[in-house]
Amino acid sequence: xxxxxxTPRNRIxxxxxxxxxxxxxxxxxxxxxWYRQDPGLGLRxxxxxxxVKDINKGEISDGYSVSRQAQAKFSLSLESAIPxxxxxxxxxxxxxxxxxxEQFFGPGTRLTVL
Amino acid sequence: RKEVEQDPxxxxxxxxxxxxxxxxxxxxxxxxxxxxxxDCRKEPKLLMSVYSSGNEDGRFTAxxxxxxxxxxxxxxxxxxxxxxxxxxxxxxxNTGKLIFGQGTTLQVKP
Numbered sequence: 230x231x232x233x234x235x236t237p238r239n240r241i242x243x244x245x246x247x248x249x250x251x252x253x254x255x256x257x258x259x260x261x262x263w264y265r266q267d268p269g270l271g272l273r274x275x276x277x278x279x280x281v282k283d284i285n286k287g288e289i290s291d292g293y294s295v296s297r298q299a300q301a302k303f304s305l306s307l308e309s310a311i312p313x314x315x316x317x318x319x320x321x322x323x324x325x326x327x328x329x330x331e332q333f334f335g336p337g338t339r340l341t342v343l
Numbered sequence: 344r345k346e347v348e349q350d351p352x353x354x355x356x357x358x359x360x361x362x363x364x365x366x367x368x369x370x371x372x373x374x375x376x377x378x379x380x381x382d383c384r385k386e387p388k389l390l391m392s393v394y395s396s397g398n399e400d401g402r403f404t405a406x407x408x409x410x411x412x413x414x415x416x417x418x419x420x421x422x423x424x425x426x427x428x429x430x431x432x433x434x435x436x437n438t439g440k441l442i443f444g445q446g447t448t449l450q451v452k453p
Contacts, residue, residue: 262440269351271430271443272387287440319386323440330377332441334386 232256233335235320241341242310250305250338252320260323261303263287263295265316266337272319278303310342346370349431349444357452360421364447366414366431373442376407378416379430381446387430390416421451 233254242248252261259280264272274287276295284295292314296304307314320335349366356362368376376393391398393405393414404417414431431444 264443269445271347271445272441273443274440277440317384330375330392331389334388337384337386339384 233320233322233333235318235335235338237338238336239339241343243343244311246310246342248307248310248340250307250318250320250340252303252305252335254301254303254320254322254333256322256333257300258322258325259300261297262321262323263293263303263305264319264321265289265314266319267316275305275318307340307342310340312342315340315342345445346442347431347433347444349447351445351447353448353450355450355452356421358421358423360451361417361419362421362449363418364416364429364431364449366416366444368412368414368431368433368442370433370435370442371412373412373433373435375434376414377432377434377441378403378405378414379432379443381428381430383427387443390429418449421449423451423453425449426451 236251262277263275266272273289275293278284278297281297294306318338322333347368378390379387380390381387391400393407395407397406402419406415428446428448430446433442
């Protein structure tokens with residue numbers, strides 16, 4: 230089984246709809262992050278969580294909210310989706326001390342807002 | 344000015360060519376540096392960390408110049424399988440938050 234899973238993998242929705250993207254991990258990490266990727270802009274941090282009770286805004290949090298339901302689950306919500314939120318969304322885990330340098334990414338969710 | 348800047352390319356090279364990618368970063372407090380590889384529509388994966396002394400992994404060589412705030416990646420003897428987008432990534436501090444460049448696309452042709 231994959232260490233980091235995301236659901237759904239693809240989603241098409243309409244402007245104004247509420248949508249939730251879910252991320253689950255089996256690595257036992259406290260820290261979990263949400264990024265979005267747009268062509269020509271690289272990945273940008275939306276929200277990050279250091280543990281269940283510690284949620285922080287990232288670079289581009291407007292229009293998004295998150296919920297850390299448990300250590301293993303970190304959900305990203307778009308309360309009222311708009312077309313410029315069309316992007317590829319990644320959940321990620323930074324490495325633990327002694328784990329090396331690799332940040333572990335989920336497979337991504339491709340979201341299209343019409 | 345973006346915190347991490349790369350030439351987006353695309354770089355189109357023949358098999359066997361040597362290709363170099365450059366990256367600059369603006370925050371002098373940056374502590375660690377990486378190159379990630381991203382295949383089309385897939386998640387980024389760590390290619391290699393970048394150290395001040397320079398480091399090599401097979402056909403790949405990464406270099407860091409802290410004074411110039413410049414990072415490079417050299418790929419020798421390019422293979423078709425090297426075709427991907429290469430992301431320059433910087434970690435500022437020890438929070439694990441990474442700052443990504445926009446990526447450089449490489450297409451290796453037969």
